[in-house]
Amino acid sequence: MAAAQLPPRDYLADSLVGELAALATELILVLDDYHVIRASEVHEFMRQLLRYLPPSLHLVILTRKDPPLSLGRLRVEGQITELRAADLRFALTETRSFLQRRVDQPLDDEALQVLHARTDGWVIGLQFASTALQRQEMHQFLAHFHGSDRLLVGYLVEEVMAQLPEPVQTFLLRTAIVDRFCASLGDALLADSPLAGSSQATIAVLEEQNLFVIPLDQEGDWFRYHDLFRDFLRHRLKSEETQESIAHLHQRASVWLARAGLIEEALRHALAAGDERGAADLVEAQLHPLLNRQFPIYTLARWLDLFPEQALQAHPGLLIAQAVLGAFGASPAGSPALLVRVETLLQADTMVSEERRQSLQATLAALRGIGSYSQGELEQAILQLQAALVDLPPMHEFARANATLYLALAYASRGEPETGRTLLHTALAEATAHQRPTLTILLGALAILQIYAAELMEVVRTTGRLLAVADTAHAPATWQGVGFVDVWRGRAHHLRGAVYYEQNDLTAAAQEWRQVEALRYRTHPTPYHDSLLGLALVAQARGELGDAFAYAQAAREFAAEANHWYLLELSDAFEARLAILGGKVADALRLTQNTNIPAHQGIMFGLALPPLTRVRALLAEAGPASLATALAITESCLRPVERIRNIYQIIQILALQALVLHALRRNAEAHSALARALTLAEPGGFMRTFLDLGAPMAELSRTFAAQHGSSTYVKRLLAAFAKAHDPGQRRALTAQYARLHGITPLTPREIELLALIAQRLSIEEIAATLVISPSTVKNHAHHIYTKLGVRNGRQAVAKAQELGLLPPA
Numbered sequence: 001m002a003a004a005q006l007p008p009r010d011y012l013a014d015s016l017v018g019e020l021a022a023l024a025t026e027l028i029l030v031l032d033d034y035h036v037i038r039a040s041e042v043h044e045f046m047r048q049l050l051r052y053l054p055p056s057l058h059l060v061i062l063t064r065k066d067p068p069l070s071l072g073r074l075r076v077e078g079q080i081t082e083l084r085a086a087d088l089r090f091a092l093t094e095t096r097s098f099l100q101r102r103v104d105q106p107l108d109d110e111a112l113q114v115l116h117a118r119t120d121g122w123v124i125g126l127q128f129a130s131t132a133l134q135r136q137e138m139h140q141f142l143a144h145f146h147g148s149d150r151l152l153v154g155y156l157v158e159e160v161m162a163q164l165p166e167p168v169q170t171f172l173l174r175t176a177i178v179d180r181f182c183a184s185l186g187d188a189l190l191a192d193s194p195l196a197g198s199s200q201a202t203i204a205v206l207e208e209q210n211l212f213v214i215p216l217d218q219e220g221d222w223f224r225y226h227d228l229f230r231d232f233l234r235h236r237l238k239s240e241e242t243q244e245s246i247a248h249l250h251q252r253a254s255v256w257l258a259r260a261g262l263i264e265e266a267l268r269h270a271l272a273a274g275d276e277r278g279a280a281d282l283v284e285a286q287l288h289p290l291l292n293r294q295f296p297i298y299t300l301a302r303w304l305d306l307f308p309e310q311a312l313q314a315h316p317g318l319l320i321a322q323a324v325l326g327a328f329g330a331s332p333a334g335s336p337a338l339l340v341r342v343e344t345l346l347q348a349d350t351m352v353s354e355e356r357r358q359s360l361q362a363t364l365a366a367l368r369g370i371g372s373y374s375q376g377e378l379e380q381a382i383l384q385l386q387a388a389l390v391d392l393p394p395m396h397e398f399a400r401a402n403a404t405l406y407l408a409l410a411y412a413s414r415g416e417p418e419t420g421r422t423l424l425h426t427a428l429a430e431a432t433a434h435q436r437p438t439l440t441i442l443l444g445a446l447a448i449l450q451i452y453a454a455e456l457m458e459v460v461r462t463t464g465r466l467l468a469v470a471d472t473a474h475a476p477a478t479w480q481g482v483g484f485v486d487v488w489r490g491r492a493h494h495l496r497g498a499v500y501y502e503q504n505d506l507t508a509a510a511q512e513w514r515q516v517e518a519l520r521y522r523t524h525p526t527p528y529h530d531s532l533l534g535l536a537l538v539a540q541a542r543g544e545l546g547d548a549f550a551y552a553q554a555a556r557e558f559a560a561e562a563n564h565w566y567l568l569e570l571s572d573a574f575e576a577r578l579a580i581l582g583g584k585v586a587d588a589l590r591l592t593q594n595t596n597i598p599a600h601q602g603i604m605f606g607l608a609l610p611p612l613t614r615v616r617a618l619l620a621e622a623g624p625a626s627l628a629t630a631l632a633i634t635e636s637c638l639r640p641v642e643r644i645r646n647i648y649q650i651i652q653i654l655a656l657q658a659l660v661l662h663a664l665r666r667n668a669e670a671h672s673a674l675a676r677a678l679t680l681a682e683p684g685g686f687m688r689t690f691l692d693l694g695a696p697m698a699e700l701s702r703t704f705a706a707q708h709g710s711s712t713y714v715k716r717l718l719a720a721f722a723k724a725h726d727p728g729q730r731r732a733l734t735a736q737y738a739r740l741h742g743i744t745p746l747t748p749r750e751i752e753l754l755a756l757i758a759q760r761l762s763i764e765e766i767a768a769t770l771v772i773s774p775s776t777v778k779n780h781a782h783h784i785y786t787k788l789g790v791r792n793g794r795q796a797v798a799k800a801q802e803l804g805l806l807p808p809a
Contacts, residue, residue: 013048021054034063035209043068050074065208092116092762109792110778113763119228164211167195171202172211172225173240176233177249177272178257179265180216180224188256189249247273258282263290264299267306276311284317287324288363291398294483297328298521316345316352316360323367328524335371339364362391366403373410376640381410398484401427401438405445412449413644420449437479440470440488447495451605454647456499456684463492483522490516490523494531498607501534504687504720510538521771526606529555529567533574533607540581541688552578554747557783561776569595570606573613580620588617605648611637615656619696622663630660651681652689659693662700671704682713691720746787751806753780758797758806 020027037043046069053059061067074080090098095116099107164172174189175181181189186199195202203223206213212229216222225233237246250273257266263286270279283303290296300321304312312318319342326335342364346357369384385407392400404427408420424446431439443466450458470479470489479485497512516523516531536551552574559567573595576588592614611633618630634657641649654677661670681689690697698721705714746754749770756766763781767774785791788799800806 010048013045013052016049017052017054020057023056026056026058028058028060030060030062032062034061034067035065037067050079053079090116095119117227117764167198168202168205170195171199172206172233173237174249175199176225176230176237177246178253178269179230180222182221182223185253185256185260188252191252251275254278264302264306267303271306276307277315279307280311280315280318283321284315284360287317287321288396288399291324291484292396292482295487295522295524296483297325297525300325313341314345316342316349319345320360320363320367327367327370335367339368339371358391359393359396362388362393363396363399366392366399369403369410370406373406373413376413378410378414382407382414385410397436397438398441401431401441405441405448408445408449412452413646415643415645417449417453417645421446424449435476435478437476437482437485440466440485443469444488444491447492448605451495451498451648452644452646454651454680454684454686456502456686459495459499463496466492486519486522487524490519490531491527493519494527494534497531497534501537501607502688503685504691506538506541510535513538525558525562525564525567529558529562529564529570530607532558533570536574536578537607537688537692540578541692545578545581548578550747554749557747557749561779569610570608573610574608576613576617577608580616585617585620588613589621592617605646609649609652612652612656615660616693619656619659619663627660627664631657631664634660647680651677651686654680655689655693655697658700659696662696667703670700671708674700674704675708678711678714678717682711685713687717687720690717697721746784746800750780750784750787751800753777754784754796754800755806757781757793758800 046067050059050069061069071080075082092113096107096112099112170193171186171190175186177189178185183200183203186203187197190196190199203213206223207215207220212226213223214226216224224230250269254266254269254273254275257263257269263282267279267282270276270282287300290299304318304321304325307318312322319338323335323338323342326338342360346352346360352360365384366388369381369388372378372381372384385403388403389400389407392403394400404423408424411417411420411423424442428439428442428446430436431442443462447459447462447466450462466488470485470492493512493515497509497516500506500512501509513531513534516528517535520528532551532555536548536555539545539547539551552571555574556568556571559571572591576591579585579587579591592610595610595614615630615633618626618633634653638650638653638657641653654673658670658673658677661667661673677689690701698718701714701718701721705718710718753766753770756769761769763774763777767777770777781793781796784796788796790796790799797806801808
């Protein structure tokens with residue numbers, strides 16, 4: 001090596017190979033920081049060495065980028081084992097083990113998961129964390145551990161940034177303002193620099209050098225930075241650039257993201273740039289495209305949550321968006337006031353273009369029409385919805401179909417069902433001709449009219465057609481990803497379940513409602529919640545009280561999660577029915593004590609309507625005052641439903657009224673009410689409306705048949721009563737469940753989640769599997785631990801296996 005001129009490269013390689021082959025023992029040769037080698041001669045030498053590598057030598061190369069050593073050939077020949085950045089990241093269990101050996105303080109699971117997520121399992125980051133945790137408590141440390149941490153900054157500056165060329169550093173700093181990036185977005189952020197158009201090449205360099213870049217897709221289009229590295233870059237960007245220039249970067253990001261259809265990210269950057277008006281205009285511009293493509297509640301709520309309250313009250317488009325959430329039942333209170341404020345702002349703003357004003361006012365009219373219909377103000381609703389359909393642009397397909405739906409319902413509710421059906425058939429023909437996905441909404445509207453009319457088999461036929469056209473295997477390509485198709489698929493299964501349940505086909509009803517259960521966040525909250533109650537009804541009808549309570553609890557938890565006032569009221573009503581069944585009449589009276597008859601009682605449909613459940617509770621209490629109140633409620637409910645010919649609900653009310661009159665010993669009137677209910681119910685084959693009223697209705701039906709004769713339908717009803725489970729037996733089942741398990745029943749969703757906990761999946765993995773958020777997983781886990789009386793997942797799994805809720809390990 002001291003010679004004036006080295007021997008040829010091949011000679012040196014051959015000599016080394018010979019000497020290594022002569023070794024008596026195996027040798028591991030480690031070459032660290034190989035990425036710093038620039039000389040091509042060294043790479044040629046290494047290629048020659050690898051070509052004739054003796055079996056006794058194992059070569060380990062540590063490098064930040066792929067070395068030019070014919071890796072492809074080595075892979076084909078099976079001569080190489082590769083550990084990439086992803087392989088070197090610690091799993092959660094490895095993070096726990098690493099920290100337990102270095103940190104004296106106890107590490108709770110939640111804090112550990114936060115630290116693991118923040119470091120992405122990066123061992124250097126965990127090493128810095130363990131050093132800091134020797135001086136700080138975990139939660140205090142986590143509150144301040146980010147990319148500006150002094151030790152971390154020192155490492156990243158010395159080991160990473162100082163080694164990079166200036167253009168790459170510029171790319172890193174600018175793209176750090178977004179949570180994820182691609183080459184096109186990078187070019188947009190570099191548009192005012194000489195580096196414009198170089199993003200693809202720069203990303204390739206970052207990947208090659210393993211510079212904290214994590215690919216997000218198989219195609220290699222989208223990337224993100226390691227969280228701590230991104231924090232560091234943002235911290236450095238703030239120290240090197242003015243606030244104005246950073247805002248300009250956010251504005252560029254917002255424009256690019258909006259054009260790419262990534263609206264929520266675009267809104268975040270517009271607001272970060274201080275462009276509140278631009279962000280509000282973007283929500284307004286994207287509202288109808290959103291409605292046309294997906295069920296809007298969750299997305300729209302996230303958009304609006306980004307804005308401060310002052311902004312929400314200052315822009316017509318944001319007020320309209322809030323009113324849309326109200327129309328979908330997410331926040332019903334205050335919607336009329338929102339619409340009045342929109343009108344006031346439009347009148348005061350003389351700069352609004354005529355086209356925009358007309359579009360906003362048409363949407364306003366549609367929302368007002370829906371609100372008027374929901375309050376039973378049918379004349380006003382018809383005028384407003386007609387006006388909306390005149391001015392709503394053709395491209396606002398969902399809004400037009402929704403306005404048509406409510407207009408048809410308003411006509412039917414005013415006593416003109418044929419006018420409503422004619423309107424729907426006209427719209428259906430047009431939607432069918434153009435293969436519009438709004439066909440599902442219009443078919444759903446027709447099915448709703450049919451169930452109001454108690455035309456149960458027509459409901460089955462119409463919803464069958466809806467499900468056929470919504471079938472993803474046969475639907476047009478343009479329907480793919482259209483959210484309201486799933487919404488109405490869920491509604492169709494919900495209505496079919498209601499029909500089959502009413503006809504006492506419990507198996508078919510459960511199958512339909514389980515289809516809705518599987519759609520969870522992809523359908524409307526009301527039919528989803530009602531389908532859970534339906535599954536509870538099926539379980540109750542079969543005498544499976546444990547399952548009935550579990551489904552009822554799942555419905556309540558969903559209502560609480562959705563923060564939906566009406567669904568919570570429905571849960572109260574249904575739990576009151578279960579309380580009556582269990583002989584807890586006082587609980588039933590308490591749960592229904594605040595029940596009022598709403599203005600829109602006549603147009604309601606559901607499996608556990610609160611006013612009717614209040615009547616059940618008063619009937620169970622059976623005091624003279626309670627019975628008088630119950631009779632008054634049935635009379636008050638009957639008037640609006642008779643006015644609009646909601647026969648489905650008329651049958652339910654008359655059946656209850658007959659029982660109340662029977663309890664008051666007004667038998668002739670009781671028989672008259674029952675006769676009318678049976679006459680209306682017979683064409684549709686109604687059964688469960690009567691069966692679910694239990695022994696009192698069975699007794700009344702038998703005395704009615706004895707005095708007035710029994711048709712084939714009444715005989716079938718009496719035979720079904722004979723097969724029904726005895727209420728005393730059901731109460732015994734409930735008591736037995738509580739005695740055996742000593743716990744509140746777990747919901748099916750909770751058992752599903754518990755099974756995943758048993759597989760030792762992380763919170764993030766469970767969330768991804770169940771398509772819910774990590775916070776929802778934590779809430780479910782908390783409920784499970786409380787019910788089982790345990791403190792953690794391991795104890796919960798053991799208790800569940802002991803009770804037979806999970807198979808043994």
